[in-house]
Amino acid sequence: MVNRERILEEFLTLVKIDSPSMHEREIADYLKQKLSSLGLEVYEDPAGEENGGGHTRPAGNLVARLKGNTPGVPAVLFCAHMDTVEPGRGIQPVVREGAVYSDGTTILGADDKAGITAILEAVRVLGETGIPHGDVEIVFTVAEEIGLKGAKNLDANSITARTGYVLDCDGEAGTIITKAPSQYKIKASIIGRAAHAGISPEEGVNAIYIASKAISRMKLGRLDEETTANIGVISGGKATNIVPDLVNIEGETRSIDPDKLDKQTALMVSILEQTAREMGAVANVEKEFLYPRLKLDETDQAVQIAVEAAKKIGQEPVLAGTGGGSDANILNGYGIPTVNLGTGMCKVHSTEEYITIDNLVLNARYVLEIIRTAAGKTA
Numbered sequence: 001m002v003n004r005e006r007i008l009e010e011f012l013t014l015v016k017i018d019s020p021s022m023h024e025r026e027i028a029d030y031l032k033q034k035l036s037s038l039g040l041e042v043y044e045d046p047a048g049e050e051n052g053g054g055h056t057r058p059a060g061n062l063v064a065r066l067k068g069n070t071p072g073v074p075a076v077l078f079c080a081h082m083d084t085v086e087p088g089r090g091i092q093p094v095v096r097e098g099a100v101y102s103d104g105t106t107i108l109g110a111d112d113k114a115g116i117t118a119i120l121e122a123v124r125v126l127g128e129t130g131i132p133h134g135d136v137e138i139v140f141t142v143a144e145e146i147g148l149k150g151a152k153n154l155d156a157n158s159i160t161a162r163t164g165y166v167l168d169c170d171g172e173a174g175t176i177i178t179k180a181p182s183q184y185k186i187k188a189s190i191i192g193r194a195a196h197a198g199i200s201p202e203e204g205v206n207a208i209y210i211a212s213k214a215i216s217r218m219k220l221g222r223l224d225e226e227t228t229a230n231i232g233v234i235s236g237g238k239a240t241n242i243v244p245d246l247v248n249i250e251g252e253t254r255s256i257d258p259d260k261l262d263k264q265t266a267l268m269v270s271i272l273e274q275t276a277r278e279m280g281a282v283a284n285v286e287k288e289f290l291y292p293r294l295k296l297d298e299t300d301q302a303v304q305i306a307v308e309a310a311k312k313i314g315q316e317p318v319l320a321g322t323g324g325g326s327d328a329n330i331l332n333g334y335g336i337p338t339v340n341l342g343t344g345m346c347k348v349h350s351t352e353e354y355i356t357i358d359n360l361v362l363n364a365r366y367v368l369e370i371i372r373t374a375a376g377k378t379a
Helices: 004-015 025-037 047-051 110-129 207-216 258-278 301-312 327-333 357-374
Strands: 041-044 062-066 076-081 094-096 099-101 136-141 164-169 175-180 182-191 221-224 227-236 246-255 282-291 318-321 338-342 354-356
Touching (some): 164 301, 164 327, 175 327, 207 227, 221 258, 227 258, 246 258, 301 357
Parallel strands (some): 076 164, 164 338
Antiparallel strands (some): 062 136, 094 099
C-alpha cells in the first residue's frame, strides 16, 4: 500500500522546487512529467497567461485524469495548489524528530505540497494494486495564495466529477471543512479639499477626519457566527501643515449567508458615501466579489464519503467551518460539491512551518480510502 519512504522522498523533492505565486513553471513541468509517467492524461490550461504571468513561460493549472478501471463508478476530483508564499525560494528541508521543517530561513511549503504529495502517492498505489476505482481527476492550481486566481480561471467544463476534495487545510486527516464564507473587497477614496492647516484650515475639507468618522459608524469585527467585516488599510495625507484632501481605504466583508454578505457590504458602502456627503466631500467606492461560499450538508455525498473514509483509516471525522477561502470555494461555485480536507500542516506561512511524517503518510492513506469508498457508490 502507501510507502512511507517514497512519500517522504517525494515531499522533500517538491518543497525544494521554488514555486512562489506566479512563478510555478518549474514545478508545473515536474508534475506534468510525473503525472504522465503514472499513466494520467495531462493538460495545462492557459490560466497563467490570463493571470498575467510571472515568468517568460507562465504556468497554468494542471488538469489530469486517470481512467477508471471499474464501470459505473463515479468520478472523484482532488485538488491542491502548486504555489507557495514568500519567503519560499531555496527551501532546505530538515528532517528531525519525525517531522519536516525548513532550515528556519524560509517557509517549508507543506502548504500545499503536502496535498500534492498525498495525491501522487494515492495514484501510484492505484497503479500498483489495481484497486477498483472510477475516473480520478486531479487539478493542481496556480496563484492560489494571491486570490485563488488559478481556480478562478479554470475551465470547469474540463471536470466531470461531481464530488471533490481540496487538500489545503490545517488539522489532521479527518478534518472536513464544509463551511467557508463568500467575500467582498471594498476600496474607497475620500476626496476632500486641501488647505493650509495653520493659516486657513476652515477652507479645507479633511479627508482623514471624514474617513475616521465613517469608520466609527461601522460595526466591524465578528458580527455574528457567520459574518465578519474589517477595515484593514487606510492611507493619505502629505504633511502636518496641510489639511488632507485624499484618503484611500480598503476593507472586506465575509459571510456564509449571501444575504448577510450583501447587506453588510451595502451598509459599509452607504456609510462611506453618506458621511462624505454630509461633510462636504466625495466618496468613490468600489466593491469586488472575490469568491462564493462553501456550504455543504452532512447528507452531501462528498461529505459522506469523507466521513466514511476517515473512519476506515482510524481517524475521527470532524466537520468544521472556517473564516477563510480556498480553491474549494471556487469549485463549489462551479457546481462541484467540494470539501476542504486537513493535512496536518502546522504554522503555515511562517519560517516555523512543519509537518510530521506520520501526517504525510496519513494524508496519502486518506486520499486512497476516499477513492476506494467512492468506488462503493453508484454513479
